[in-house]
Amino acid sequence: MALKIYNTLSKTKEEFKPLEDNKVRFYYCGPTVYKTQHIGGLRGNFNADSIRRSLTYLNYKVNFVSNYTDVGHLTGDNIGDADTGEDRMEISARLEMKTPKEIADVAIEDYERDTKELNLLFPTTRCRATDYIQEMVDMIQILLDKNFAYQTNLAIYFDVSKAKDYTRLSGQKMEEQIGGAGTGDTTDTEKRNPADFALWFFKKGKHENALQTWSSPWGEGFPGWHIECSAMSKKHLGDTMDIHMGGKEHISIHHTNEIAQSESANGVNFVNYWVHNEHLVVDNKKMSKSIGNVVMLKDIKEKGFDPLALRYFFLQAHYRSGQNFTWEALDSAQKGLINLYEQVASLGNKVGETNKEYKNKFTEKIEDDFNTPQALAVVSELLKSDLPNENKLATILDFDKVLGLNLSKAKEKIPQEISIEELSPEIQNLIKERQTARDNKDYQKSDELRASIIDKGYEVKDTPEGQKVFKKLTADS
Numbered sequence: 001m002a003l004k005i006y007n008t009l010s011k012t013k014e015e016f017k018p019l020e021d022n023k024v025r026f027y028y029c030g031p032t033v034y035k036t037q038h039i040g041g042l043r044g045n046f047n048a049d050s051i052r053r054s055l056t057y058l059n060y061k062v063n064f065v066s067n068y069t070d071v072g073h074l075t076g077d078n079i080g081d082a083d084t085g086e087d088r089m090e091i092s093a094r095l096e097m098k099t100p101k102e103i104a105d106v107a108i109e110d111y112e113r114d115t116k117e118l119n120l121l122f123p124t125t126r127c128r129a130t131d132y133i134q135e136m137v138d139m140i141q142i143l144l145d146k147n148f149a150y151q152t153n154l155a156i157y158f159d160v161s162k163a164k165d166y167t168r169l170s171g172q173k174m175e176e177q178i179g180g181a182g183t184g185d186t187t188d189t190e191k192r193n194p195a196d197f198a199l200w201f202f203k204k205g206k207h208e209n210a211l212q213t214w215s216s217p218w219g220e221g222f223p224g225w226h227i228e229c230s231a232m233s234k235k236h237l238g239d240t241m242d243i244h245m246g247g248k249e250h251i252s253i254h255h256t257n258e259i260a261q262s263e264s265a266n267g268v269n270f271v272n273y274w275v276h277n278e279h280l281v282v283d284n285k286k287m288s289k290s291i292g293n294v295v296m297l298k299d300i301k302e303k304g305f306d307p308l309a310l311r312y313f314f315l316q317a318h319y320r321s322g323q324n325f326t327w328e329a330l331d332s333a334q335k336g337l338i339n340l341y342e343q344v345a346s347l348g349n350k351v352g353e354t355n356k357e358y359k360n361k362f363t364e365k366i367e368d369d370f371n372t373p374q375a376l377a378v379v380s381e382l383l384k385s386d387l388p389n390e391n392k393l394a395t396i397l398d399f400d401k402v403l404g405l406n407l408s409k410a411k412e413k414i415p416q417e418i419s420i421e422e423l424s425p426e427i428q429n430l431i432k433e434r435q436t437a438r439d440n441k442d443y444q445k446s447d448e449l450r451a452s453i454i455d456k457g458y459e460v461k462d463t464p465e466g467q468k469v470f471k472k473l474t475a476d477s
């Protein structure tokens with residue numbers, strides 16, 4: 001058996017061969033911290049965590065670096081529409097009448113809380129772009145010295161015509177590359193090619209009032225978004241790394257530009273395996289403020305769900321497949337997770353030996369481009385097997401190093417029955433009304449009342465002895 005990873009560059013699954021023995025140098029393009037991440041963004045982070053955990057499980061020593069972008073990511077960057085570009089940090093800062101640093105601090109705090117609740121492991125190194133301005137300046141200087149970059153009155157640009165095989169990651173033809181791809185003021189008449197992208201913006205023109213600027217050998221200004229990842233990954237992982245990961249929207253612009261910069265500056269191959277995750281949609285629609293379907297982790301908790309139910313939901317789809325979030329799907333994920341906790345809890349306390357046959361099966365799925373949905377199927381198979389309970393327990397706890405579902409705490413995670421007298425008068429009333437509805441065979445009303453009870457963080461079960469109420473699984477249970 002050997003680990004295979006789908007490489008965007010070759011569009012095939014390739015056998016993984018690390019640069020150095022059993023070590024992995026892994027960079028993940030982290031969030032731009034101008035607002036709290038929604039669950040779509042969190043799914044990308046979960047996918048990276050899942051791959052990192054899998055690599056560790058496969059006995060690699062993983063140096064996992066992830067960044068916070070807190071300057072230079074313009075609104076037009078992802079779509080290559082540079083004319084509309086404004087720094088996302090500054091838009092939020094102006095709207096909320098705060099400094100960009102205050103905006104970033106809040107978004108980072110939210111992000112670290114949310115990722116912790118989803119049981120994502122903290123990166124080996126977490127780097128914040130504004131702490132690496134000197135490294136970016138150094139790299140831009142190399143690009144200028146080697147003639148890959150040029151300076152105009154408004155910015156320093158990377159000259160894409162000089163990059164070797166510039167569009168090889170996306171496979172697009174140069175003509176298909178959107179005009180003005182990357183950043184830069186396309187009204188800059190001194191710009192040589194529309195696809196040239198900015199490495200450094202001067203505090204001039206439309207950026208005259210930029211809130212975050214630094215001095216540089218060429219003048220006051222701020223870095224472009226793409227150079228940040230090139231400079232930070234070089235600092236922590238060296239000129240060449242094993243794995244670079246991010247959302248698939250980064251293929252044609254952000255990662256294409258990172259390759260151009262890093263390889264031109266360093267003169268060696270930048271990344272051996274390019275990994276891209278697909279997106280999450282909500283009710284089959286892209287999440288957007290205008291549709292009003294943006295879901296945050298706090299919304300999930302407010303409805304009484306355990307953040308780990310979302311983790312369990314994420315585990316059910318492969319990272320290269322899209323996933324459709326609905327509240328019904330989350331509800332079944334939570335039920336599935338509770339069921340798993342109940343089964344694990346029923347195995348007792350004695351931890352025996354990890355079963356080799358099931359470990360091999362599980363490993364095979366993980367080694368097949370990190371196939372967590374199939375790894376979950378091995379978990380079910382194991383639980384149904386006739387292995388002794390203590391060995392089942394040992395094996396499933398071993399799998400949990402990848403799954404991250406806190407299965408060692410299964411007993412505490414099982415919802416506890418609450419006697420109706422202990423509930424608040426409001427809930428007690430709902431229970432009484434529901435009993436009346438059931439007595440009158442008004443099942444529609446009964447279902448509506450159940451939904452209200454669930455909304456308050458409880459679960460109701462109908463048993464021969466009447467309704468029983470359980471505390472829904474939540475973060476602190």
Ligand SMILES: [Zn+2]
Pocket residue numbers: 028029030229246254
């Ligand atoms: Zn990046």
